[in-house]
Amino acid sequence: MAHHPLFPDLVVNGQAVPQALVAAETQHHPAPKGKPGIAWRKAANAMAIRTLLLQEADRRGIIADPAQLAPGRHETDDEARIRALLEAAVTVTRPSEDEIRAEWARDPDRFRAPPLWEVSHILCACDPRDDAASAAAQARALDLTRQALADPAGFARLAATASDCGSKSAGGALGQLGPGDTVPEFESALRALAERQITPEPVLTRHGWHVIRMDGLARGRVLPYETVRDRLADAIEKLAWARAARQFVAQLVDEARINGADLGPA
Structure with a gap:
Protein backbone atom coordinates (compact mmCIF):
# COMPACT_ATOMS: atom_id res chain seq x y z
CA MET A 1 0.00 0.00 0.00
CA ARG A 94 -6.10 -8.31 47.51
CA PRO A 95 -8.53 -5.70 48.90
CA SER A 96 -8.70 -5.41 52.68
CA GLU A 97 -11.80 -6.33 54.69
CA ASP A 98 -12.43 -2.60 55.25
CA GLU A 99 -12.29 -1.86 51.50
CA ILE A 100 -14.66 -4.72 50.65
CA ARG A 101 -17.14 -3.71 53.36
CA ALA A 102 -16.98 -0.03 52.32
CA GLU A 103 -17.75 -0.96 48.69
CA TRP A 104 -20.66 -3.15 49.81
CA ALA A 105 -22.04 -0.43 52.12
CA ARG A 106 -22.03 2.10 49.25
CA ASP A 107 -25.20 0.43 47.91
CA PRO A 108 -26.21 -2.95 49.38
CA ASP A 109 -29.32 -2.79 47.19
CA ARG A 110 -27.15 -3.83 44.20
CA PHE A 111 -26.79 -7.33 45.60
CA ARG A 112 -30.06 -9.18 45.52
CA ALA A 113 -31.34 -12.72 45.18
CA PRO A 114 -32.90 -13.38 41.74
CA PRO A 115 -36.38 -11.90 41.20
CA LEU A 116 -39.50 -14.05 40.70
CA TRP A 117 -41.90 -13.20 37.89
CA GLU A 118 -45.48 -14.47 37.67
CA VAL A 119 -46.18 -14.32 33.92
CA SER A 120 -48.91 -14.91 31.34
CA HIS A 121 -48.52 -14.64 27.58
CA ILE A 122 -50.21 -15.06 24.22
CA LEU A 123 -48.04 -16.64 21.51
CA CYS A 124 -48.44 -16.05 17.78
CA ALA A 125 -46.19 -18.87 16.63
CA CYS A 126 -43.98 -18.62 13.54
CA ASP A 127 -40.50 -19.36 12.28
CA PRO A 128 -38.77 -15.94 12.57
CA ARG A 129 -36.54 -16.89 9.61
CA ASP A 130 -39.62 -17.03 7.35
CA ASP A 131 -40.24 -13.34 6.59
CA ALA A 132 -43.81 -13.74 5.31
CA ALA A 133 -44.91 -15.98 8.22
CA SER A 134 -43.18 -13.68 10.73
CA ALA A 135 -44.88 -10.56 9.30
CA ALA A 136 -48.30 -12.24 9.44
CA ALA A 137 -47.74 -13.42 13.03
CA GLN A 138 -46.51 -9.94 14.01
CA ALA A 139 -49.65 -8.33 12.55
CA ARG A 140 -51.81 -10.75 14.55
CA ALA A 141 -49.76 -10.07 17.71
CA LEU A 142 -50.17 -6.29 17.21
CA ASP A 143 -53.94 -6.73 16.98
CA LEU A 144 -53.96 -8.93 20.12
CA THR A 145 -51.81 -6.33 21.91
CA ARG A 146 -54.41 -3.65 21.11
CA GLN A 147 -57.21 -5.89 22.42
CA ALA A 148 -55.26 -6.78 25.59
CA LEU A 149 -54.43 -3.15 26.37
CA ALA A 150 -58.07 -2.13 25.80
CA ASP A 151 -59.33 -4.84 28.20
CA PRO A 152 -56.54 -5.92 30.59
CA ALA A 153 -58.96 -7.94 32.75
CA GLY A 154 -59.84 -10.08 29.72
CA PHE A 155 -56.22 -11.20 29.10
CA ALA A 156 -56.82 -14.82 30.22
CA ARG A 157 -59.91 -15.13 27.99
CA LEU A 158 -57.97 -13.70 25.04
CA ALA A 159 -55.10 -16.13 25.62
CA ALA A 160 -57.50 -19.08 25.89
CA THR A 161 -58.93 -18.36 22.45
CA ALA A 162 -55.96 -16.89 20.54
CA SER A 163 -52.67 -18.27 21.87
CA ASP A 164 -50.59 -20.90 20.02
CA CYS A 165 -48.94 -22.04 23.29
CA GLY A 166 -50.07 -24.99 25.40
CA SER A 167 -50.46 -22.49 28.26
CA LYS A 168 -53.71 -21.31 26.58
CA SER A 169 -55.55 -23.94 28.62
CA ALA A 170 -54.46 -22.00 31.74
CA GLY A 171 -55.38 -18.59 30.30
CA GLY A 172 -51.79 -18.10 29.10
CA ALA A 173 -50.31 -18.49 32.60
CA LEU A 174 -46.69 -19.69 32.64
CA GLY A 175 -46.46 -19.70 36.44
CA GLN A 176 -43.40 -18.42 38.30
CA LEU A 177 -40.24 -17.74 36.31
CA GLY A 178 -36.75 -16.61 37.31
CA PRO A 179 -33.65 -15.48 35.43
CA GLY A 180 -32.50 -18.11 32.94
CA ASP A 181 -35.88 -19.88 32.78
CA THR A 182 -36.84 -18.38 29.39
CA VAL A 183 -35.12 -17.33 26.17
CA PRO A 184 -33.08 -14.08 26.48
CA GLU A 185 -35.46 -11.87 24.46
CA PHE A 186 -38.42 -12.95 26.62
CA GLU A 187 -36.46 -12.38 29.85
CA SER A 188 -35.33 -8.95 28.63
CA ALA A 189 -38.99 -7.99 28.15
CA LEU A 190 -39.86 -9.26 31.65
CA ARG A 191 -37.16 -7.10 33.19
CA ALA A 192 -38.78 -4.00 31.66
CA LEU A 193 -42.31 -4.72 32.91
CA ALA A 194 -43.97 -3.43 36.07
CA GLU A 195 -46.58 -5.49 37.92
CA ARG A 196 -49.87 -5.87 35.95
CA GLN A 197 -48.26 -4.29 32.88
CA ILE A 198 -48.70 -5.69 29.35
CA THR A 199 -45.95 -5.37 26.74
CA PRO A 200 -46.77 -2.31 24.59
CA GLU A 201 -45.22 -4.01 21.53
CA PRO A 202 -45.09 -7.75 20.67
CA VAL A 203 -41.81 -9.45 21.60
CA LEU A 204 -40.03 -11.68 19.05
CA THR A 205 -38.28 -14.89 20.13
CA ARG A 206 -37.37 -18.04 18.21
CA HIS A 207 -40.88 -19.32 19.04
CA GLY A 208 -42.71 -16.38 17.43
CA TRP A 209 -44.33 -13.15 18.63
CA HIS A 210 -45.46 -12.83 22.25
CA VAL A 211 -47.88 -10.53 24.06
CA ILE A 212 -46.72 -10.72 27.69
CA ARG A 213 -48.43 -9.70 30.94
CA MET A 214 -46.59 -9.38 34.27
CA ASP A 215 -49.13 -10.85 36.71
CA GLY A 216 -46.93 -10.54 39.79
CA LEU A 217 -43.41 -9.41 40.58
CA ALA A 218 -41.27 -10.24 43.61
CA ARG A 219 -37.90 -8.51 43.78
CA GLY A 220 -35.19 -10.70 45.24
CA ARG A 221 -34.24 -9.91 48.85
CA VAL A 222 -31.07 -7.93 49.54
CA LEU A 223 -28.27 -10.44 50.16
CA PRO A 224 -26.25 -10.23 53.38
CA TYR A 225 -22.62 -9.08 53.23
CA GLU A 226 -21.22 -12.57 53.92
CA THR A 227 -22.99 -13.96 50.82
CA VAL A 228 -21.48 -11.44 48.40
CA ARG A 229 -18.12 -10.74 50.09
CA ASP A 230 -15.93 -13.06 47.95
CA ARG A 231 -17.57 -12.05 44.67
CA LEU A 232 -17.16 -8.38 45.59
Whole structure:
Protein backbone atom coordinates (compact mmCIF):
# COMPACT_ATOMS: atom_id res chain seq x y z
CA MET A 1 0.00 0.00 0.00
CA ALA A 2 1.47 3.36 -0.99
CA HIS A 3 2.02 5.95 1.71
CA HIS A 4 -1.13 8.02 2.15
CA PRO A 5 -1.84 10.85 4.63
CA LEU A 6 -4.94 8.97 5.90
CA PHE A 7 -2.91 5.80 6.41
CA PRO A 8 0.52 6.87 7.73
CA ASP A 9 3.32 4.36 8.30
CA LEU A 10 3.44 3.10 11.89
CA VAL A 11 6.89 3.08 13.49
CA VAL A 12 7.35 2.13 17.16
CA ASN A 13 10.79 2.72 18.71
CA GLY A 14 12.32 2.42 15.24
CA GLN A 15 10.42 -0.79 14.41
CA ALA A 16 8.14 -0.43 11.36
CA VAL A 17 4.80 -2.21 11.66
CA PRO A 18 3.72 -3.62 8.26
CA GLN A 19 0.69 -1.76 6.87
CA ALA A 20 -0.95 -5.12 6.13
CA LEU A 21 -1.07 -5.83 9.90
CA VAL A 22 -2.70 -2.47 10.62
CA ALA A 23 -5.15 -3.05 7.75
CA ALA A 24 -6.08 -6.48 9.17
CA GLU A 25 -6.65 -4.90 12.61
CA THR A 26 -9.14 -2.32 11.23
CA GLN A 27 -11.93 -4.96 11.11
CA HIS A 28 -12.03 -4.85 14.94
CA HIS A 29 -12.55 -1.06 15.02
CA PRO A 30 -15.91 0.19 13.74
CA ALA A 31 -16.02 3.62 12.12
CA PRO A 32 -18.69 5.67 10.34
CA LYS A 33 -19.34 4.65 6.74
CA GLY A 34 -17.03 6.42 4.31
CA LYS A 35 -14.53 7.34 7.07
CA PRO A 36 -11.79 4.69 6.68
CA GLY A 37 -9.25 7.04 8.29
CA ILE A 38 -10.98 6.74 11.68
CA ALA A 39 -10.85 2.92 11.69
CA TRP A 40 -7.22 3.10 10.54
CA ARG A 41 -6.23 5.44 13.40
CA LYS A 42 -7.93 3.20 15.97
CA ALA A 43 -6.20 0.15 14.50
CA ALA A 44 -2.82 1.94 14.40
CA ASN A 45 -3.20 2.85 18.09
CA ALA A 46 -4.03 -0.77 19.00
CA MET A 47 -1.10 -2.12 16.95
CA ALA A 48 1.26 0.47 18.49
CA ILE A 49 0.34 -0.72 22.00
CA ARG A 50 0.62 -4.38 20.96
CA THR A 51 4.07 -3.71 19.45
CA LEU A 52 5.21 -1.85 22.60
CA LEU A 53 4.10 -4.75 24.81
CA LEU A 54 5.90 -7.30 22.62
CA GLN A 55 9.06 -5.14 22.63
CA GLU A 56 8.92 -5.01 26.44
CA ALA A 57 8.37 -8.79 26.56
CA ASP A 58 11.50 -9.19 24.38
CA ARG A 59 13.45 -6.86 26.67
CA ARG A 60 12.51 -9.00 29.66
CA GLY A 61 13.23 -12.26 27.85
CA ILE A 62 9.68 -13.55 28.20
CA ILE A 63 9.10 -16.79 26.30
CA ALA A 64 5.69 -17.83 24.93
CA ASP A 65 3.80 -20.58 26.75
CA PRO A 66 0.40 -20.53 25.03
CA ALA A 67 -2.57 -21.44 27.25
CA GLN A 68 -5.55 -23.40 26.01
CA LEU A 69 -8.52 -21.01 25.64
CA ALA A 70 -11.04 -23.70 24.67
CA PRO A 71 -10.85 -27.30 23.42
CA GLY A 72 -8.62 -27.19 20.32
CA ARG A 73 -7.99 -23.44 20.61
CA HIS A 74 -4.79 -21.98 22.05
CA GLU A 75 -3.39 -18.48 22.44
CA THR A 76 -1.02 -17.30 19.75
CA ASP A 77 2.64 -16.92 20.81
CA ASP A 78 2.21 -13.12 20.84
CA GLU A 79 -0.93 -13.32 23.01
CA ALA A 80 0.85 -15.65 25.42
CA ARG A 81 3.88 -13.33 25.71
CA ILE A 82 1.69 -10.26 26.30
CA ARG A 83 -0.30 -12.13 28.98
CA ALA A 84 2.90 -13.30 30.69
CA LEU A 85 4.33 -9.76 30.56
CA LEU A 86 1.24 -8.25 32.18
CA GLU A 87 1.18 -11.00 34.82
CA ALA A 88 4.82 -10.21 35.66
CA ALA A 89 4.58 -6.41 35.47
CA VAL A 90 1.15 -5.73 36.94
CA THR A 91 0.48 -6.79 40.51
CA VAL A 92 -2.29 -5.66 42.82
CA THR A 93 -2.91 -6.56 46.43
CA ARG A 94 -6.10 -8.31 47.51
CA PRO A 95 -8.53 -5.70 48.90
CA SER A 96 -8.70 -5.41 52.68
CA GLU A 97 -11.80 -6.33 54.69
CA ASP A 98 -12.43 -2.60 55.25
CA GLU A 99 -12.29 -1.86 51.50
CA ILE A 100 -14.66 -4.72 50.65
CA ARG A 101 -17.14 -3.71 53.36
CA ALA A 102 -16.98 -0.03 52.32
CA GLU A 103 -17.75 -0.96 48.69
CA TRP A 104 -20.66 -3.15 49.81
CA ALA A 105 -22.04 -0.43 52.12
CA ARG A 106 -22.03 2.10 49.25
CA ASP A 107 -25.20 0.43 47.91
CA PRO A 108 -26.21 -2.95 49.38
CA ASP A 109 -29.32 -2.79 47.19
CA ARG A 110 -27.15 -3.83 44.20
CA PHE A 111 -26.79 -7.33 45.60
CA ARG A 112 -30.06 -9.18 45.52
CA ALA A 113 -31.34 -12.72 45.18
CA PRO A 114 -32.90 -13.38 41.74
CA PRO A 115 -36.38 -11.90 41.20
CA LEU A 116 -39.50 -14.05 40.70
CA TRP A 117 -41.90 -13.20 37.89
CA GLU A 118 -45.48 -14.47 37.67
CA VAL A 119 -46.18 -14.32 33.92
CA SER A 120 -48.91 -14.91 31.34
CA HIS A 121 -48.52 -14.64 27.58
CA ILE A 122 -50.21 -15.06 24.22
CA LEU A 123 -48.04 -16.64 21.51
CA CYS A 124 -48.44 -16.05 17.78
CA ALA A 125 -46.19 -18.87 16.63
CA CYS A 126 -43.98 -18.62 13.54
CA ASP A 127 -40.50 -19.36 12.28
CA PRO A 128 -38.77 -15.94 12.57
CA ARG A 129 -36.54 -16.89 9.61
CA ASP A 130 -39.62 -17.03 7.35
CA ASP A 131 -40.24 -13.34 6.59
CA ALA A 132 -43.81 -13.74 5.31
CA ALA A 133 -44.91 -15.98 8.22
CA SER A 134 -43.18 -13.68 10.73
CA ALA A 135 -44.88 -10.56 9.30
CA ALA A 136 -48.30 -12.24 9.44
CA ALA A 137 -47.74 -13.42 13.03
CA GLN A 138 -46.51 -9.94 14.01
CA ALA A 139 -49.65 -8.33 12.55
CA ARG A 140 -51.81 -10.75 14.55
CA ALA A 141 -49.76 -10.07 17.71
CA LEU A 142 -50.17 -6.29 17.21
CA ASP A 143 -53.94 -6.73 16.98
CA LEU A 144 -53.96 -8.93 20.12
CA THR A 145 -51.81 -6.33 21.91
CA ARG A 146 -54.41 -3.65 21.11
CA GLN A 147 -57.21 -5.89 22.42
CA ALA A 148 -55.26 -6.78 25.59
CA LEU A 149 -54.43 -3.15 26.37
CA ALA A 150 -58.07 -2.13 25.80
CA ASP A 151 -59.33 -4.84 28.20
CA PRO A 152 -56.54 -5.92 30.59
CA ALA A 153 -58.96 -7.94 32.75
CA GLY A 154 -59.84 -10.08 29.72
CA PHE A 155 -56.22 -11.20 29.10
CA ALA A 156 -56.82 -14.82 30.22
CA ARG A 157 -59.91 -15.13 27.99
CA LEU A 158 -57.97 -13.70 25.04
CA ALA A 159 -55.10 -16.13 25.62
CA ALA A 160 -57.50 -19.08 25.89
CA THR A 161 -58.93 -18.36 22.45
CA ALA A 162 -55.96 -16.89 20.54
CA SER A 163 -52.67 -18.27 21.87
CA ASP A 164 -50.59 -20.90 20.02
CA CYS A 165 -48.94 -22.04 23.29
CA GLY A 166 -50.07 -24.99 25.40
CA SER A 167 -50.46 -22.49 28.26
CA LYS A 168 -53.71 -21.31 26.58
CA SER A 169 -55.55 -23.94 28.62
CA ALA A 170 -54.46 -22.00 31.74
CA GLY A 171 -55.38 -18.59 30.30
CA GLY A 172 -51.79 -18.10 29.10
CA ALA A 173 -50.31 -18.49 32.60
CA LEU A 174 -46.69 -19.69 32.64
CA GLY A 175 -46.46 -19.70 36.44
CA GLN A 176 -43.40 -18.42 38.30
CA LEU A 177 -40.24 -17.74 36.31
CA GLY A 178 -36.75 -16.61 37.31
CA PRO A 179 -33.65 -15.48 35.43
CA GLY A 180 -32.50 -18.11 32.94
CA ASP A 181 -35.88 -19.88 32.78
CA THR A 182 -36.84 -18.38 29.39
CA VAL A 183 -35.12 -17.33 26.17
CA PRO A 184 -33.08 -14.08 26.48
CA GLU A 185 -35.46 -11.87 24.46
CA PHE A 186 -38.42 -12.95 26.62
CA GLU A 187 -36.46 -12.38 29.85
CA SER A 188 -35.33 -8.95 28.63
CA ALA A 189 -38.99 -7.99 28.15
CA LEU A 190 -39.86 -9.26 31.65
CA ARG A 191 -37.16 -7.10 33.19
CA ALA A 192 -38.78 -4.00 31.66
CA LEU A 193 -42.31 -4.72 32.91
CA ALA A 194 -43.97 -3.43 36.07
CA GLU A 195 -46.58 -5.49 37.92
CA ARG A 196 -49.87 -5.87 35.95
CA GLN A 197 -48.26 -4.29 32.88
CA ILE A 198 -48.70 -5.69 29.35
CA THR A 199 -45.95 -5.37 26.74
CA PRO A 200 -46.77 -2.31 24.59
CA GLU A 201 -45.22 -4.01 21.53
CA PRO A 202 -45.09 -7.75 20.67
CA VAL A 203 -41.81 -9.45 21.60
CA LEU A 204 -40.03 -11.68 19.05
CA THR A 205 -38.28 -14.89 20.13
CA ARG A 206 -37.37 -18.04 18.21
CA HIS A 207 -40.88 -19.32 19.04
CA GLY A 208 -42.71 -16.38 17.43
CA TRP A 209 -44.33 -13.15 18.63
CA HIS A 210 -45.46 -12.83 22.25
CA VAL A 211 -47.88 -10.53 24.06
CA ILE A 212 -46.72 -10.72 27.69
CA ARG A 213 -48.43 -9.70 30.94
CA MET A 214 -46.59 -9.38 34.27
CA ASP A 215 -49.13 -10.85 36.71
CA GLY A 216 -46.93 -10.54 39.79
CA LEU A 217 -43.41 -9.41 40.58
CA ALA A 218 -41.27 -10.24 43.61
CA ARG A 219 -37.90 -8.51 43.78
CA GLY A 220 -35.19 -10.70 45.24
CA ARG A 221 -34.24 -9.91 48.85
CA VAL A 222 -31.07 -7.93 49.54
CA LEU A 223 -28.27 -10.44 50.16
CA PRO A 224 -26.25 -10.23 53.38
CA TYR A 225 -22.62 -9.08 53.23
CA GLU A 226 -21.22 -12.57 53.92
CA THR A 227 -22.99 -13.96 50.82
CA VAL A 228 -21.48 -11.44 48.40
CA ARG A 229 -18.12 -10.74 50.09
CA ASP A 230 -15.93 -13.06 47.95
CA ARG A 231 -17.57 -12.05 44.67
CA LEU A 232 -17.16 -8.38 45.59
CA ALA A 233 -13.49 -8.87 46.53
CA ASP A 234 -12.85 -10.48 43.13
CA ALA A 235 -14.55 -7.58 41.33
CA ILE A 236 -12.55 -4.94 43.26
CA GLU A 237 -9.30 -6.80 42.53
CA LYS A 238 -10.14 -7.14 38.82
CA LEU A 239 -10.90 -3.41 38.59
CA ALA A 240 -7.64 -2.51 40.36
CA TRP A 241 -5.70 -4.84 38.03
CA ALA A 242 -7.26 -3.24 34.92
CA ARG A 243 -6.37 0.23 36.25
CA ALA A 244 -2.79 -0.83 36.99
CA ALA A 245 -2.46 -2.45 33.55
CA ARG A 246 -3.58 0.80 31.89
CA GLN A 247 -0.99 2.72 33.92
CA PHE A 248 1.72 0.25 32.88
CA VAL A 249 0.80 0.69 29.20
CA ALA A 250 0.65 4.49 29.61
CA GLN A 251 4.17 4.43 31.04
CA LEU A 252 5.46 2.41 28.06
CA VAL A 253 3.77 4.93 25.72
CA ASP A 254 5.34 7.88 27.57
CA GLU A 255 8.83 6.39 27.18
CA ALA A 256 8.38 5.35 23.52
CA ARG A 257 9.04 7.05 20.18
CA ILE A 258 5.92 6.45 18.08
CA ASN A 259 5.13 7.76 14.59
CA GLY A 260 1.85 7.11 12.77
CA ALA A 261 -0.34 6.67 15.87
CA ASP A 262 -2.09 9.13 18.14
CA LEU A 263 -1.66 7.88 21.70
CA GLY A 264 -2.41 10.94 23.79
CA PRO A 265 -2.17 10.93 27.60
CA ALA A 266 -3.83 7.74 28.85
